[in-house]
Amino acid sequence: xxxxxxxxxxxxxxxxxxxxxxxxxxxxxxxxxxxxxxxxxxxxxxxxxxxxxxxxxxxxxxxxxxxxxxxxxxxxxxxxxxxxxxxxxxxxxxxxxxxxxxxxxxxxxxxxxxxxxxxxxxxxxxxxxxxxxxxxxxxxxxxxxxxxxxxxxxxxxxxxxxxxxxxxxxxxxxxxxxxxxxxxxxxxxxxxxxxxxxxxxxxxxxxxxxxxxx
Amino acid sequence: xxxxxxxxxxxxxxxxxxxxxxxxxxxxxxxxxxxxxxxxxxxxxxxxxxxxxxxxxxxxxxxxxxxxxxxxxxxxxxxxxxxxxxxxxxxxxxxxxxxxxxxxxxxxxxxxxxxxxxxxxxxxxxxxxxxxxxxxxxxxxxxxxxxxxxxxxxxxxxxxxxxxxxxxxxxxxxxxxxxxxxxxxxxxxxxxxxxxxxxxxxxxxxxxxxxxxxxxxxxxxxxxxxxxxxxxxxxxxxxxxxxxxxxxxxxxxxxxxxxxxxxxxxxxxxxxxxxxxxxxxxxxxxxxxxxxxxxxxxxxxxxxxxxxxxxxxxxxxxxxxxxxxxxxxxx
Numbered sequence: 432x433x434x435x436x437x438x439x440x441x442x443x444x445x446x447x448x449x450x451x452x453x454x455x456x457x458x459x460x461x462x463x464x465x466x467x468x469x470x471x472x473x474x475x476x477x478x479x480x481x482x483x484x485x486x487x488x489x490x491x492x493x494x495x496x497x498x499x500x501x502x503x504x505x506x507x508x509x510x511x512x513x514x515x516x517x518x519x520x521x522x523x524x525x526x527x528x529x530x531x532x533x534x535x536x537x538x539x540x541x542x543x544x545x546x547x548x549x550x551x552x553x554x555x556x557x558x559x560x561x562x563x564x565x566x567x568x569x570x571x572x573x574x575x576x577x578x579x580x581x582x583x584x585x586x587x588x589x590x591x592x593x594x595x596x597x598x599x600x601x602x603x604x605x606x607x608x609x610x611x612x613x614x615x616x617x618x619x620x621x622x623x624x625x626x627x628x629x630x631x632x633x634x635x636x637x638x639x640x641x642x643x644x645x
Numbered sequence: 646x647x648x649x650x651x652x653x654x655x656x657x658x659x660x661x662x663x664x665x666x667x668x669x670x671x672x673x674x675x676x677x678x679x680x681x682x683x684x685x686x687x688x689x690x691x692x693x694x695x696x697x698x699x700x701x702x703x704x705x706x707x708x709x710x711x712x713x714x715x716x717x718x719x720x721x722x723x724x725x726x727x728x729x730x731x732x733x734x735x736x737x738x739x740x741x742x743x744x745x746x747x748x749x750x751x752x753x754x755x756x757x758x759x760x761x762x763x764x765x766x767x768x769x770x771x772x773x774x775x776x777x778x779x780x781x782x783x784x785x786x787x788x789x790x791x792x793x794x795x796x797x798x799x800x801x802x803x804x805x806x807x808x809x810x811x812x813x814x815x816x817x818x819x820x821x822x823x824x825x826x827x828x829x830x831x832x833x834x835x836x837x838x839x840x841x842x843x844x845x846x847x848x849x850x851x852x853x854x855x856x857x858x859x860x861x862x863x864x865x866x867x868x869x870x871x872x873x874x875x876x877x878x879x880x881x882x883x884x885x886x887x888x889x890x891x892x893x894x895x896x897x898x899x900x901x902x903x904x905x906x907x908x909x910x911x912x913x914x915x916x917x918x919x920x921x922x923x924x925x926x927x928x929x930x931x932x933x934x935x936x937x938x939x940x941x942x943x944x945x946x947x948x949x950x951x952x953x954x955x956x957x958x959x960x961x962x963x964x965x966x967x968x969x970x971x972x973x974x975x976x
Contacts (some may be wrong), residue, residue, distance in 0.1 A: 605745050609746055
């Protein structure tokens, strides 16, 4: 049931709303079906980023892709947590849980999802930043990929979302934007710091190539 | 008295018929539609045969342009064929997309978002004024009301650094993409003229067909005979040969299509001459904006053509000019 609901909301309704009214140009993502589990890593400027990424996915796998979201924000109340995990398919993580209970730490939660065959959407910048400027990446994703180095990741560059709905603003002002998907990448190192810089390089490069060709 | 009421009621009832195929019921309009599809078929066949006969010619761009022309023609006719109400929405949406494109390529400040949001809201209002046919309000809403309000909204944000550029850009964006284009919708609200059957739809078809055929003819004449450049700094592909060839042939075509308008053949020819000239003007004005920003196309929405704005830049000029000429001559 959740699968059909998600397909209707994202693959149909929001996809067309974003296309027609916000001016989002989607990328072809059919290649995502080739791998069982993967991690989508994108830059983060707007609340629209998550729904745009979900709307980009092939409808047949949308229920297996979980956006990683901050539990203190999207899970403030029990009801909100329930709604986010149903309608956004969110994996709520508690950014401070590590000290209390290791099994509830964000890293082990994400690894558990991957081992269950689910895919993740993650914004390694941690929080929304200024439009078109990358913030230093958080190290968490490096730790996850170091432990599961057979899992591919896909760098994604989102452009213009931070202009349509920037952080701290309430009104949506449509701005032509685009989603650019990179290719499947695998980590080249065991060291989480090196993994982080590899990811950062991939996302930034994606934005640069697109800008030059446009 | 009885005859009068009958005459009055008939068009009213027909307007309520949602899926009335206006174009197909009016022979004048149907003739031009057949002509348009004839031209498209001719172009497609020509490039297909040229490609077969001379395989070393590079026809990729021309073919994708022609293909996009097919799509645009079908979408335009579908949007204006079924019901007047759909036409207003479709043209308003066209304005919206053009506005968004232009706003996205111009470098606005973060502080300008609220004023831009208000400018977006002006689109439905402007088209509603066209829909109810309130001429006075329609004609002043953007160049008076919005032009006074938008700078004020920018000022209320309190950031003066770069505010002149924002004021000027925003007004020019709304002028090009909303005010000019909205005249296309107002044709449909013009009162009926006795013995002029094509009506507002005929005028709209006349305007769009002549504007676009003028673009195509200027392009074609320029490609075939172009030697002397007009304004190489702004648009290196514009030549005197293309410009004059386009203007002369558009004037002649307009003369023969005068049955779509309430004008005489001579008047229609004159108006077409003005359409051809203003189409060229709109084109180079948009080109100079793109040149300043350093881009070739406003977006990649239409294959072979660039953005929506690249296609309707000439309409932003021809629509208001043609509208006011016809309004002066016939209404």
